[in-house]
Amino acid sequence: MNNRERMKNRERMKNRxxxxxxxMTMLSMQASSNTASRFVLSSADKELATNVxxxxxxxxxxxxxxxxxxxLHWSGAPxxxxxxxxxxxxxxERSTPSxxxxxxxxxxxxxxxxxxxxxxxxxxxxxxxxxxxxxxxxGEDAYHGPCPAKGDPPHRYTFTIYALNVAKLPxxxxxxxxxxxxxxxEHLLGKAVFVVRYGR
Numbered sequence: 001m002n003n004r005e006r007m008k009n010r011e012r013m014k015n016r017x018x019x020x021x022x023x024m025t026m027l028s029m030q031a032s033s034n035t036a037s038r039f040v041l042s043s044a045d046k047e048l049a050t051n052v053x054x055x056x057x058x059x060x061x062x063x064x065x066x067x068x069x070x071x072l073h074w075s076g077a078p079x080x081x082x083x084x085x086x087x088x089x090x091x092x093e094r095s096t097p098s099x100x101x102x103x104x105x106x107x108x109x110x111x112x113x114x115x116x117x118x119x120x121x122x123x124x125x126x127x128x129x130x131x132x133x134x135x136x137x138x139g140e141d142a143y144h145g146p147c148p149a150k151g152d153p154p155h156r157y158t159f160t161i162y163a164l165n166v167a168k169l170p171x172x173x174x175x176x177x178x179x180x181x182x183x184x185x186e187h188l189l190g191k192a193v194f195v196v197r198y199g200r
Contacts, residue, residue: 038075038076039074039075039076039077039078039161039163039190039191039192040074040075040076040192041072041073041074041159041160041161041192041193041194042072042073042074042194043070043071043072043073043159043194044071044073045070045071045117048070048196049196050196050197051196051198052145052146052157052196052198054066055068056068056069056070056145056146057145057146057147058144058145058146058147059145060138060144060147061147062147062150063145063146063147063200065145065146065147066145067143067144067145068117068118068120068143068145069103069115069117069118069119069120069121069143069145070117071114071115071116071117072086072114072115072159072161072194073113073114073115074113074114074161074192075113076192077110077163077189077190078163078189078190080165080189081110081163081164081165081189081190082110082164082165082166082167083106083107083108083109083110083164083166083167083168083169084106084108084109084110084112084161084162084163084164085104085105085106085108085161085162085164085169085180085181085184086103086104086105086106086108086115086159086160086161086162087101087103087104087105087158087159087160087162087177087180087181088101088102088103088143088157088158088159089101089102089157089158089160089177090102090146090148090155090156090157090158091156091158092148092152092153092155092156093148093155094149094152095149096137098178100137101134101135101136101137101176101177101178102136102137102143102144102145102146102157103120103133103136103142103143103144104133104134104135104136104175104176104177104180104181105119105120105127105131105132105133105134106131106132106133106134106169106171106175106180106184107130107131107132107167107168107169108127108128108131109128109129109130109131109167110167112128112131115127119143120133120142120143121142121143122140122141122142124142132173132174134171134174134175134176134177134179134180135174135175135176135177136177137176137177141174146198148198148199148200150200152199153199154197154198154199155197155198155199156195156196156197157195157196157197157198158193158194158195159193159194159195159196160191160192160193160194161191161192161193162181162184162188162190162191163188163189163190163191164184164187164188164189165187165188165189166187169183169184169187170183171183
């Protein structure tokens with residue numbers, strides 16, 4: 001084999017190596033994208049997908065609901081998740097320019113995959129050890145259910161699970177929803193959202 005043939009063989013091998021590297025990079029990017037897209041939040045209560053049953057509604061402001069937090073579960077959290085934050089927020093509340101925080105849960109351990117129905121009571125024993133509840137806009141460290149004003153267009157009640165790269169969120173106990181979610185953005189690995197629309 002002369003020098004010219006050797007050079008051609010080397011060039012072919014180099015091109016083949018570049019091609020394999022590009023293919024492997026594309027497969028890795030696709031796998032990462034697929035992993036991120038599998039992060040999902042949902043509820044075992046199928047009715048909650050289209051409506052807010054009375055049991056989850058507030059028992060205040062003219063509503064007579066059970067004020068019970070729903071069962072929620074999630075899967076597909078990003079690799080490296082060290083804790084979760086869970087919130088329920090109404091961006092359509094007209095009585096305040098900043099929406100309304102109904103529930104804030106933070107420092108959920110990374111092995112947590114669900115919260116049972118009714119976990120949002122004050123000083124809840126149903127939450128994993130070390131988990132904290134933030135202050136809702138009703139002024140309580142607990143869940144309080146939806147109660148949109150009569151005649152309003154349906155509000156968007158937005159459940160969000162945030163996956164974080166810290167085990168403990170650096171906020172004080174009883175922090176507001178705005179504070180918890182603002183600090184969470186600095187440690188965010190991914191999030192999943194579950195929206196329920198409801199009017200009365």
